Structure formats: C-alpha cells, structure tokens
Amino acid sequence: MRVPQCDVLIVGTGPAGCAAAITARRLGLKVTAIDRATFPRDKCCGDGLTTLALRELDSLGLTPSASSWLTVNDAYIRSPSGRELHLQLPRNRGQYAAIVKRVELDAELVDLTRDEGADVREGCSFTAIELTAQGAQVSLNNGESILARNVIAADGMWSPVRKALECGPAGYRGDWHGFRQYVKADGPQSRNLWVWFEEDLLPGYAWSFPLADDQVNLGFGVVRGSRLSGKKLASIWAGLLDRPAIRQTLGNATPQDSHTAWPIPAQLPRAQLAKGPVLFVGDAATATDPLTGEGIGQALETGRLAAEAVAREATPELAAVSYEVSARAALQLDHRLAKRLSSVLARPRLAELALLAVDTNDWTRRQFARWMFEDYPRASLFDPRRWQRGLFNRDGAWAESN
Secondary structure, eight states, rough: OOOOOOEEEEESHHHHHHHHHHHHHHHOOOOOEEESSOOOOOSOOEEEEOOOHHHHHHHHHHHOOTTEEEEEEEEEEETTTTTEEEOOOOOSSSOEEEEEHHHHHHHHHHHHHHHTTTTEETOOEEEEEEEETTTTEEEEEEEEEEEEEEEEEETTTTTTTHHHHTOOOOOOOOEEEEEEEEEEETTTTEEEEEEEGGGTTTTSEEEEEEEETTTEEEEEETTTTTSSOOOHHHHHHHHGSSHHHHHHHSSSEEOOSSOOEEEEOBGGGSSOOEEETTTOOGGTTTBBBBBTTTHHHHHHHHHHHHHHHHHHOSSHHHHHHHHHHHHHHHHHHHHHHHHHHHHHTTTTTHHHHHHHHHTTTTHHHHHHHHHHTTOOOGGGHHHOOOOTTTTOOOOOOOOOGG
C-alpha cells in the first residue's frame, strides 16, 4: 500500500502548529496537520495577547473578529505595598495588547489553516515515529502512516513526539503553575486589565483580564519550586476573590466555570529544539516567557520560523539546524534576561523599587508598558547592537484598519 507523503507534517494545531502550517503553505509546501482534539476546544490560558502575538497573527491574515476579543489600551499594576500604576499603550496606531478566549482564537486559526490549503485532520493522534533517510515516517491512531520530509512538533509541553524520540528532560514538569477561572464581575474597575504583585506570589502575580463578552479571566501564576506547596496553592485559589485589592476591583464576582490549572514550560536556552528532521516549536520547545508565563507570541514565532527553515533549506537536517539558529537568535537573549529579572521580582523590596522606578514619569510608564507587552525584543533595550531604525516606535497590529 502506498504511504501518503507531504513536505511537512505538523503535530498539533494550536497557535504554533497553525502558524507553521499557514507559513509553510504560503511558501509552497505540501502540508498535513493533525491534532487529537476536535475544534473548538478550550485551552487553559490567561487569554492575553502581547504585541508580539498580535503582529504574528496579523501577518498570518487573522481578523480579530472573535466575540470575546477585547483590545487593551491601558493596564493597571498594583505593587506589593499597594502602590497602583496606570500604564498606557499607544492609541490610534493599531493593537498592542488584546484578550480573547483560546477556545475562539484556536478554532479561528484552524479554520484559517484549512483555508490556506493544508490537510487538517482533527481527532487524529500521533502514535509513533521512525526517522528515515528521506525524513520521517509517522504512524497515526487510525492505523495510517505518513512520510514527511520534516516533522514540526507543536504538541505541547508533554510532547508525545519528543517522548517518542527520547530527547526530553526526564521528570520535567514545567517552570510555572497557572490557575484560571472565568467570572462575571460588576466592580467599577473590572473592565480594566489588572495585574497584582502580591507578596506571597512573587515572582508570580495574580491577574484579571476582561473579555468583550462581559466575563473576566481571573487567575494567578507562580514559579514552580518556590515555597508554595500544593496545599498552599489550593488555599490561595480558594481565597483569591477574598483578597481586598482583588475584591475592590472586581466587586461581586460570580464564577462561570470550575477553575483549571496548567504547567508552563520556560527553558528554551536549555531545550533541544530539533532532532534529525523533527523541529520542536511552542510549548514543545519550552519557549514560554520566563518573566510573565506568556507563550502565545513565542508559539506563533517559533512555528513561523520552523516553516521558513523547512522551505528554505535543501535537506531535512539543514532545515533543523537553520531553525535552531533562527529560534535562538530571536528568543534566547530575551529568555535569559527574563530569567534574571524574575529572580529580582522574587524579592518584595526589589520588586517594589523596580515598580517605583517605572512610575517615575509618563515616559517611563509608556516605555515599560511597551516593553512588558513585547512591543520589541526585551533584551534589545540593553544591547545597542540589536537597535535598528524604528525598533522602538513601531505600529501595532492591524494599524491600517485604525
């Protein structure tokens, strides 16, 4: 029986996988993309989109039309001592931050991937992989096999592809814990984006991200391996809505679903990004930002970079090498800087002093907002070699529609 073939097989159709598939199709490659889920499906997430993520979505051709999509122009931060900062993003120059439910965003990306001509197979799981001289042969749960020149593994932190290739860190369970619940809130400030640097959560934080459907994504994230035990985390969640600062912001808050939790991987500098013809992207590459726990922008970017490498290089092995070089060039310095800053924020006094410096004047507040929301690579602020004309004054996403 003849085995189906493609240029690139993508395992996982979340943001990383869809970015890879759409990019590969536009570069003329034959693409098959599989996912064990059937869309729409929920994904535990804070639902926030940074400028990096929005620009990547814009370049993919996504239109911000989801019913829960809310553009963010202002962010409010509360320091460990209770000092409140109001940060403003640029107006009338496109979108620099937004919030949208992943159940909607991911489904729209899958639809866009299919519209681009990729062979998208939902409810289809990876079961095994064999590396060959021509690339890889992948077995699926329906008994079918597919030959692919390259495989892009966008299958999450627990990556079955990485496990099958025996190239993952043993016992790795992520760098952050994230907790999320949707609530209805009637407080006067509940329609604003809030971040609370509560002393017992540092270097993590609690958040309230409003959505256009009148719900709020409420949650908190903490660094794994901190002093917080599983029992303590459960206690924090149970009392989150009773914290004075959060209660004052949200008012009467009514849960709309049960809370969910998820691990967040952020070890890109130490991660193996490829093995043979297989390229790891998104959470499978542990590409999440170590400072904020945000990973959608990094997922979209690594997916795009992987597809570009496959289209550019003559052999599967060269594509893997090229991708690893480009992904590390794009993200590694930022990850290392974020890791250092996270250790600073772990100390309440240093976190307080850092936010006090941010609140010096309008200019420092504006620049910090753009830096925090990944308007430009964070490490470039400290490396003049990476400066280029317009780097610190770029438009946001969909600027033409403003």
